[in-house]
Amino acid sequence: MKLKWKFLDNQANENEGLANSGIETFRSAPYSSIARECGQNSIDASSDNKNPISLKFEKITVPIIEIPDIKSLKTTIDHCLEKAKKSNVNKELVFFENAKKYLKKMK
Structure with a gap:
């Protein structure tokens, strides 16, 4: 599964x-x-x-590639970041920009 x-x-x-x-x-x-x-x-x-x-x-620390369905998670974060940019809510911008940075790391 x-x-x-x-x-x-x-x-x-x-x-x-x-x-x-x-x-x-x-x-x-x-x-x-x-x-x-x-x-x-x-x-x-x-x-x-x-x-x-x-x-x-x-x-625990795991390699990013071991996160199940990582591509879909990255896509979701990208969509959320775009919505945050449109709403111009700083708290949301910072959160999703940080999430995107974390998902670019190796672990």
Whole structure:
């Protein structure tokens, strides 16, 4: 099975962009925010609070070419960057320009 990127259509026609509270929450401290969110979700998902929950985090580096469907991801980032340029929202411009730079790296 070949993995592919899939982005849901904006059926509700919402246009929060990067000002979305879910994004803003993680912006200033992404690693600790992810750890906190995963911990909370694990506790919530526990069927009984008698058994301990164990989480393990690793930061890994992979070659860009190993990212599934990388061509499609790059195309999506390009489209998002073009939309950000048209909307002239600096936060979005910076975000997608940085994303494009990261996807040009080898790892």
